[in-house]
Amino acid sequence: MSGSRNGDRGQLSGPGALRGRGTMSGPGGLAAPGSLTDQAEPGATADGALTSQNTMIPEGDLAELARSYGLKPSAARPPLIEYMKRVWSRRYFITGFATAQNVAMYTEARLGQVWQILTPLLNVAVYYLIFGLILDTKRGVPDFIAFLVIGVFVFNFTQRSFIISSRVMFDSLPLIRALYFPRACLPLGYVLIELQQLAISLVVIFATVLAVGQPVTWDWLLIIPILVMQTLFNVGAAFILARFGAGFDDVSQLLPFIVRTWFYASGVMFSIQTFKNLSLHPTIAKVLQYNPAAIYMTLVRDVLLKSQRQSMPGTQPFNRLLCTQYYDPPAYSATRWPTRAAYDKFLNANLFNSAHCHAVVSMDNLWLFGALWAVVILVVGFIFFWRAEVQYGRG
């Protein structure tokens, strides 16, 4: 067995001449000594006189022959720039794929695409009940319901992009195996599906913001660059997860667990800027606030909700007294407040005293790091995905 393996190069020049086109006429030219290895064995079972005969090998070095006709190794990866061009040339495939999948995804549910909105809304209801009311994370956050809705829908965009992109290469195996196209189209298409769904989510977000009585301002336009950054980040992460997900099934098993941890750590249902326990642990607060999901969520809340802008730590000059009062409001006392209503009014005003605390991360830094995360993850993710281009569909 091993004899035929290490001797093959040599065989080509030796018996290759005998196995050339001339030999196909008869078995006479076959019995070259080099080819009488185990290759001959199956042939011998066919007919005692016959050995392995292959008239489809011309003389000379095959690699040399391939090169001279400009043939390339079939598992060769295209250069990065060429690859990007090919992806661009498939742009209508990507958009068509996303739209078609988006429609097909819910065809078997009676309420159809309504579930795209209904699922996160039901989540909002659960979080409001458990976290907002029972665990009282709503304390200290003005317009908590709008705060929560924005958090859930914005995080949902990243979360869903992550989960589905970890399965995309596996789910598309028949397509990958049947047709050649740059595989980067698939994670791109899947993130595009989520982007289309986000467009519907935005309607819910705007409706909630208006319902809690927040004004329409020019700042709303800033949601566009934020969502662009988030989309680029999601695309980059989708490339990374798609490659991991193609390699091991373990990734798609583990991912929901990781994403849920991330979800709880990103301040979807509580404010990582003003949560009291976090104010005692500035390092942890810093790590949480620099995480990309929290950045995009905080930025969207900041541009859509005036009450967020007014209560964001660092927006007012530091005032120890007011900041302390924000975290520990004085209890009701009949001497200070004539009526209960007056006390409630005081508490409502006190919600905004968080603005007098120190910011852990300034708004400028949130924008800067939001952009950095997007660019870095996109570039790293694309290159990481491209490096394994020829491996997708294997297995």
Add this chain to the structure above:
Amino acid sequence: MADPMVVVDDLHVVYRVYGAGGDRGTAATAMLRMMRRQRRPSVREVHAIRGVSFVAHRGDAVGVIGRNGSGKSTLLRAIAGLLPAERGAVYTDGHGALLGVNAALLEDLTGDKNVILGCLAMGMSRQEVRDRYPQIVDFSGVGDFINLPMKTYSTGMGSRLRFAIASAKSHDVLLVDEALATGDAEFRQKSRRRIDELRGQAGTVFLVAHNLAEIEENCNRVIWLEKGEIVQAGDDVPAIIDAYLLASGGEPRVREPAQTSPAQA
């Protein structure tokens, strides 16, 4: 002789089968394994292709025959670039399209969407897709089913539509793995004409089929694989097929005395 199109140089392919022990593991054990960068337990290696070499030219239709498990499908997938070579190499120009027996491309989508997306994926422009669309649907012969999700198709209909899509573009290399076997007689006639057309456009077609008549009708060359090695390969198609039949304990094919392989004619 035409230019070489596919050069297979001493190709070895080794499959690694994971989880042969059937252990899926929990989230915790999986994370431990990932952290230690261990491979999955119970990896089995299967040496599926053992030193295959040949050259196929433009305009060739190459049949690949052999028993189950002899490495036919593996060889096609290696040519398509879907399997890495352990040693040796496959050289081609452009990318092959591989048609297998699996039922659908995008099974949740309608046949109609599969046609459009398949063509776009192969790199056609939207105008080209519009132009080719009626031909493809007509060729596939799926009729009204074109508006139903592809997962509702019968195996035969699915493979007809896929063949119609993949062959709509003139591929340099078209690899057909039993994809025509489920079609009816009429479809086999049509696909044979389509294969001849592709060959006429200087493409190379590889055909895996257990139906030896199909090989003999379509191919001008044939490769007989056994345990991942070439037993015989060459352009005397009837002789090799007869030798294969003899080796597997059958009788030589009965042919009309005057008939020659149409591919040779």
